[in-house]
Amino acid sequence: MTSSVTAHPEREGFALYGYFRSSAAYRVRIALHLKGVAAEYRFVHLLKDGGQQHDPAYRALNPQELIPTLTHDGHAIGQSLAIVEYLDEILPEPPLLPKDAVGRARVRQLAYAVACDIHPVNNLRVNLYLRDAFSAPEEKRVEWQRHWMALGFAAIEEWLSRSPETGRFCHGDTPTLADICLIPQLANARRVALDLSPYPALLRIDETARAHPAFAAAAPGAQPDAE
């Protein structure tokens, strides 16, 4: 009996359900590329068919009907940050969090400032609810998005610019969970033409990160489902 030889069997058997434009899926794509995982990508179109995330088959994997979902080893894991922490625990190299507890808290704080306080408030389903239940026109909904981004980015800019821990990336000179959240959020900001000039630290880190192969490979425009 022959068996196939794989260099890194622990990096196989991952599938990611995502959508090129979802910044939450983008985070997980960055983490997968940083960890050297060649995941199988499965595409869930958030706008077609009334939203493929509401399909019963997808709902069985993720009852929140949100993307992304990672499947691995018989488990389905939703919530992008739960997925990234999982990847960091089962594949520790390269680490996505610093080793010291204070540094880990700093990185998580930066990450959650995006993942809790900017992203969900601006998510597609909130946008649709504002449109449908509040009859909010496109212009007011774009203003809404810019408002929460600007508030969050101002705080993150202050954290980054006043801390000696900030390096080429948000924490030191290698990518962490903070960059994994920040870079996709900056891509969203560009989509709504937010003026980013008040955030020089963010722009500098964004430029560094986007030149990194893992971030480049994970970018929305580089995905097979990109439109």
Added chain:
Amino acid sequence: MTSSVTAHPEREGFALYGYFRSSAAYRVRIALHLKGVAAEYRFVHLLKDGGQQHDPAYRALNPQELIPTLTHDGHAIGQSLAIVEYLDEILPEPPLLPKDAVGRARVRQLAYAVACDIHPVNNLRVNLYLRDAFSAPEEKRVEWQRHWMALGFAAIEEWLSRSPETGRFCHGDTPTLADICLIPQLANARRVALDLSPYPALLRIDETARAHPAFAAAAPGAQPDAE
């Protein structure tokens, strides 16, 4: 020279900036009580003085101008979940996350379903923005809150009811990060009179948790700043 004797010096020197009604501060209070930390509580009234979270002195600690903030060992940490993970790392007993990576992912997924997808969308500042920029009346804003809670709770109910990992608490028979997020969110749901009868697993866990001394001590009504 004499020195004061303390039984648990590693559990001293913590201060929490919070507000009795904030469900994010409530999470951290539960974690502090579970860890046996007698933190000093400092009160930031979110409605008085135009919101004390916007005071320059508080802003210096937390540029997001959100509560809670934990100070410890010369560091100020914002974002409730960053604080809870920090506490769990520096004071490992009792653990707030399971030992296995899949279990940790499950608990974080449940926690983030509350902390990312329900709470920030319903936060005070969003409520005020809906009132001021969208002229949304009280009734529509309460409906908004109920909508996001009901969506999130339905998904969590499904996760909990279909998993053999669910025990007396969300994951097994001891409290984790998932319960730390869920119980304060259920308190918020009662404040807007959401019908909780579709969520029997949540109600059962809520009853168990609220009988636990750490959860009882952390409840909004038990705080010195309660109104």
